[in-house]
Amino acid sequence: MTRFQLKNFIKAAYEIILVFLQFFIISLHFFQWEFIPQKQIIQVSTLSYLVGFLIIIIAFIILLVAIKDLGRNLSPFPRPINNSNLVTNGIYRFTRHPMYYSLIFISFGVFIIKLSIYYLFLSISLVLIIKLKIALEERYLNNKFKNYLIYKNEVKY
Numbered sequence: 001m002t003r004f005q006l007k008n009f010i011k012a013a014y015e016i017i018l019v020f021l022q023f024f025i026i027s028l029h030f031f032q033w034e035f036i037p038q039k040q041i042i043q044v045s046t047l048s049y050l051v052g053f054l055i056i057i058i059a060f061i062i063l064l065v066a067i068k069d070l071g072r073n074l075s076p077f078p079r080p081i082n083n084s085n086l087v088t089n090g091i092y093r094f095t096r097h098p099m100y101y102s103l104i105f106i107s108f109g110v111f112i113i114k115l116s117i118y119y120l121f122l123s124i125s126l127v128l129i130i131k132l133k134i135a136l137e138e139r140y141l142n143n144k145f146k147n148y149l150i151y152k153n154e155v156k157y
Contacts, residue, residue: 018133019076025126026103029110029119038116052112059105065091066098078137086145088155096155097137100130 001009032038067074069090075081091098107126111119141148 015077015079015136018078018129018136021129022103022126022133023076025122025129026107028122029107038114038118040114040116041120042115044113044115048115049113052109052114055109055112056106059102059109062091062098063102063106066102070099078133079140080137080144084144086141086148086151088151092155094155095157096152097130097134097157100134101157104130 069092070087073081073084073087075084095101104123104127107119107123111123138148138152142152145151
């Protein structure tokens, strides 16, 4: 294996690991492991439950809108698909990564409903993974689309 091939292999492996970790952390929100303590930080109230549920609903709607606006450009991987376009309309006029932010808000919504250290840990882990994924994706987008830097300067988040 040449140095170039090794570098490309490592890049591809890094992308796959980020996507795997993202989906793994999201899936952990739906399972309660007996061996992991579910200690609550404070007692769940009706208000915290309603606030968490409202955050989840709004974030899920934004996620669906982002998926619709992205259309055929949708991919779980940070590398843009072949023959893709830079989407700057719809919800992408306001934020560059609405799907990622929606996933983070859904995760924090679950944390607010449960108020346990386990879900706080999942939310923070998801933020870190998505932050790495966004950084990688933005490098790819900047290399692929000549007008990405303009878009990035116009749409801050």
